[in-house]
Amino acid sequence: MSEKTAITLHINGKDYAIAVEPRRTLADAIREDCGQTGTHIGCEHGVCGACTVIVDDAPVRSCLMFAVQAEGKKIRTVEGLADGDTLHPMQQAFMDNHGLQCGFCTPGFLMLAVGVLEREPDISDEDLIDVLSSNLCRCTGYQNIIKSVRAAAAEMRK
């Protein structure tokens, strides 16, 4: 154990002044210290991607980053996707295409897909499946997730 450091996390446009140990993961800080529990923890070793958030416009596994490393960076989580009652096209596409069942992996897939499509709106189907294969889902068998992301990609290009 060691002393806590005061840092400020900038999440979904809001500042959270928190004190964390250097070893505290970004995932734990987002969830426990900032109360944003939409980001889920599925493996804590960077394989499942349930904890994916967008840090400075890139999808990041928040279990593999320390909270102190995220200071001064712009963090986006699933809570920041919708615009009031209006869902983000990605959220809407998951709803329209039955892209979720239990919903545990969903925030990670949403942030992964949004992060990638914002950088690469015309991503090829092959590359898209490459990207989506970096997260795990245990319920859907992925086909409806792929369908959802393709539908959202078309919507986001409009």
Added chain:
Amino acid sequence: MAEPKNKFIGRSVPRLEDRPLLTGQGRFAADINFPGQWAMRVVRSPLAHGRLKGIDAAAALAMPGVQAVWTFADVAHIPPIPFRLTGLVELEPYQQRVLASEYVRYVGEPVAVVFADDAYIAEDAAEAVELDIELLAPVMNATDEPGPFDDGKRTEPSVIVKSYGDVEAAFKQADSIVTLELSVGRHSGVPLETRGAIGFYNEALGRLEMHGAAKVPHWNRDTMGRMLGRTRDDFQLFEGHVGGGFGIRGEIYPEDVIVCAAALHFKKPIKWIEDRREHLISANHSRQQTHRIRAAIDRQGRILAIDDEFFHDNGAYMRTHAATVPDLAAAMLPGPYRVPAYRATGHIRLTNKTPCGTYRAPGRYESTFVRERLIDAIAANVGVDKVEIRKRNLLPPSAMPYALNLDTLGTHIVYDSGDYALLLDKALERAGWTKLQKEIAKRRANGEKVGAGVAMFVEKSGLGPFDDVRLEVKADGGIELVTGSASVGQGIETAMAQICAETLGVDYATVNVVHGQTDRIGRGLGAFASRVTVMTGEATRRVSERLRAKALTLAAELMQADAEQLDIVDGEIVREGGAGPSMKLSDLAKAKPGELIAEDSFESKHMVYPYGVHVAVVTIDAETGAVTIEKYVMAYDVGRAVNPTLVEGQIAGGLAQGIGGALYEEFLYDESGEPLSVTFADYLMPTAHEVPASSILITEDAPSPLNPLGLKGAGEGGTNPVGAAIASAIDDALQRPGAILTLPVTPQRLRAICRK
């Protein structure tokens, strides 16, 4: 499917569950917090087998923020965790205590727990707890000769025998006998949400609470209540969102009992959230069986008898499912075929590995693999193709209902309805089988290793014996359906709302379905065995009819009309034909406060039996041992699909898990019992790369005669025959019948087979 006339049943309406899950507002176990809570961390055995001689917690207790450490002495008053299903008396001595006492029997077994101010401190302190364990030799193979397993116990606590007909006589008369030895690897459900439980003693109400409940909250409340001396009134379980179930989540585990006991003892909220390594070594494993099977056949390849002896590796203890998995394997093995005489001898064996329970299509994933491999072997023996041999042996529709003369889960197995040959034809047509065979032959001639496989199966679903529901129209127009079932993410809220809305005459989106809350309804059986749509669904239809009749009677009075002339359409009570004044159901609820409430139940002694066909096409890379699934077709007759999109979702998701068990997922151990599959880097679950786009054909040719809607459960048919279908396709690709005898067909195994 014909376009349904219904507004809701049979329609792929959007799910009611989705919005909170998409916006980060879900409430999974780890999202639940109480002020002043302590975090619990489990100290687990690092050895597969040993005598526990001492635990030194002094260093842990001296760490700042550590509140307490419990060992067996602190929980000695708590009895072992009882059986929920198939609880044979002779298995009871093998139940697991919540903490190890004299022996440790698998890596991951809880031996102590640390309570601390937060999870980081608890984890540090758990590492500081010193264990003195005298190493003993582990038992690692369930097929070894049975022997001692500590304390006068045996590695073979029981042998299940299920049989009918004269097996010996059939083998004497046989024209030929086909024999195989087949194994299925150890794997499991592995939901994306790890387990978690929060115990809270609510002093204001004098009530113990457990949050993070799943699957079977009422049974767990009643059972843990008995273990801890609580009554059903002062102990309640609360289900939030559940991140996947698949059979393994929501059973009573040691950790659930300890958080409740500790919350009661310390009068502090106790939160336990498992990490992934813990999950992979301590939550239920499943599936590991070795079968030695033989069939007596005639010249045409018709089955005269099947005799199967199998060895079920249950790991170190008998958990809540007791003999369920081997029992189902034995009872469901005959499948869709006529088997005049049958005998299954299932050896329940203990080893120094993680204990086992059910996993989606429990016992059937295993025995379908075994049976369908046997059918393929029979085809090879008599020299006919794999489709023809199945047609020769299928039960005809005229045999329905078909009593199998076997029991499982306390019910007689009676296939309620089915036209197996029709579904086989439909599946082959969907797969373009004839054209496919020609294409495969051409590609093979060009040197490609490509092949097609078929597997058939009968599933079971709708396990009773009862389900209760309560339905109320509230004064604000909201409709509340309270059930005793549970959600594991499968869409129960939507499906129940559809059945209620259709029957009552309201919009499904106005129906709020309550589940998993033990304080809201007296009893309930939860979500397992593909039971909810059938059992809770029929109870929902009944209560909706009852409430509708009640509403119309009350409205008739106010509207000065005959109840028979009234109807409910979109939540509005109208005269038939639509003429004259009408009344909103919510206004009726306001006018008659507290009266628009009804309760009803559905009881059933028999399960209902959906059935299916899977067709797989694979290519093989003999150099790397990689298998690529090119095409996958699944035909499943579910009697009646309440929401076809959700049924397809179940089937597609089931396929991914089936592929995992067929090609990738395996809990491996070294000789000392050290688990080797403890991260997602070693335990390989299929990703979007490995799961192919599949084609799903839902049919409704054989509605169940056992409930008016004709419902059968759809949760397990995507998983059941996947190992069988892929093995059959790989054999075909290799042009070597019987090449695949072991699942999963990992690259290493397939390369070895290719080099033989």
